Amino acid sequence: MKLSNVIAELTEERGLDKSSLAGIIAEGILAAYQKKYPDLNLNVVYNEASDELQVKILKDVVSSVDDDDRQVSQRKARFVDSKLKAGDTVWLPFEGAIGRIEILRARQIIASKIRSMEAEAIYREFKDKEGTIIYGVIHKCERGGVVVKLRDNLAFLPRSLSIPGDKCVVGFSVRALLKDVLLEPRNENQLILDRASDVFLAKLFELEIPEVFERLVEVKKIARIPGYKSKVAVISHDKNIDPVGTCVGVGGVRIKPILKELGGEKIDVLLWSESPEDLVINALKPARINRVEVEGRVAHVWLDEDQRSLAIGKMGQNIALASRLANLDIKLVQPESRENELIADRKSDTEE
Numbered sequence: 001m002k003l004s005n006v007i008a009e010l011t012e013e014r015g016l017d018k019s020s021l022a023g024i025i026a027e028g029i030l031a032a033y034q035k036k037y038p039d040l041n042l043n044v045v046y047n048e049a050s051d052e053l054q055v056k057i058l059k060d061v062v063s064s065v066d067d068d069d070r071q072v073s074q075r076k077a078r079f080v081d082s083k084l085k086a087g088d089t090v091w092l093p094f095e096g097a098i099g100r101i102e103i104l105r106a107r108q109i110i111a112s113k114i115r116s117m118e119a120e121a122i123y124r125e126f127k128d129k130e131g132t133i134i135y136g137v138i139h140k141c142e143r144g145g146v147v148v149k150l151r152d153n154l155a156f157l158p159r160s161l162s163i164p165g166d167k168c169v170v171g172f173s174v175r176a177l178l179k180d181v182l183l184e185p186r187n188e189n190q191l192i193l194d195r196a197s198d199v200f201l202a203k204l205f206e207l208e209i210p211e212v213f214e215r216l217v218e219v220k221k222i223a224r225i226p227g228y229k230s231k232v233a234v235i236s237h238d239k240n241i242d243p244v245g246t247c248v249g250v251g252g253v254r255i256k257p258i259l260k261e262l263g264g265e266k267i268d269v270l271l272w273s274e275s276p277e278d279l280v281i282n283a284l285k286p287a288r289i290n291r292v293e294v295e296g297r298v299a300h301v302w303l304d305e306d307q308r309s310l311a312i313g314k315m316g317q318n319i320a321l322a323s324r325l326a327n328l329d330i331k332l333v334q335p336e337s338r339e340n341e342l343i344a345d346r347k348s349d350t351e352e
Helices: 004-014 018-036 100-131 199-208 245-249 256-261 274-285 305-311 312-326 336-350
Strands: 042-047 052-062 070-073 089-093 131-143 146-150 151-159 173-186 187-193 215-226 227-234 267-271 291-295 299-302 329-333
Touching: 018 042, 018 100, 042 100, 052 305, 100 151, 100 187, 100 299, 146 173, 146 187, 151 173, 173 199, 173 227, 199 215, 199 256, 215 312, 227 245, 227 274, 227 312, 245 267, 256 267, 267 274, 274 291, 274 299, 274 312, 299 305, 305 312, 305 329, 312 329
Parallel strands: 052 070, 151 187, 227 267, 299 329
Antiparallel strands: 042 052, 052 089, 131 146, 131 173, 146 151, 173 187, 215 227, 291 299
């Protein structure tokens, strides 16, 4: 049974270790023989010199043979090793054959172990890249997502982790966050990609803006509705650096590559503040806010009527993002409510 061609092909196509492959094939063949001959002590080894798998059986050396399956005469044993004597054991070539059922079992075991070996190799190669942005080429479009080729391996970008509006065009390049590297494939997928998360956007800022990469400017928090809009709160660790201006760039030159990557998703870059009131004011931009009062987990916001629609945004998404960014329930106070409060304050002063 010549194996060099098979092993060389698997080694070249799948990048597997030659010696490990030989061991896997030997293990599969041994399982097939053991299925047919469960009571015999068998072994399978790969002989590199002859490029063959050799099936052997362990027998007791005896003076007189009573069981041909388990014993060999001292005279025959000495053809293998002249020093053998009665009471010793010796491995001898096994002449028994296996049938179609056993061969099928061997193939299943070998295929299963090769898949496990491939999965382990992929895990070792990509585990330290988990949580980083990687580059690939769209390989296949499926109902549930996109198969992306990463050099010699395939990754999967689920539709649920894609940006709405992303187009699947075979051969086009794509950037994505390597979200998960699984030890074993799940639904045939071991490398899971992501373009819809806050982390993906944060990593894009690191790639495109040197000050963020160097930690001079820090992305403190992101609130994102993929495909529509994101709010990114930033802060500077250098008093000479304007964090918002640094991220946007002159004429938007620095933010434009990120916007292009996200397919036109809008990004509001705003200044982070430890003051919840100031953070709410910044987060509700482009609306101009008059006053904010925070009580518990609720932020009451006063603004002019013409700023109300800007604060709310299309389908309420601007105020929703601001609420998420500030981790507060933002309530817009009606203008007349403010007037009523002022009247109530005046009455209180008069009564006193």
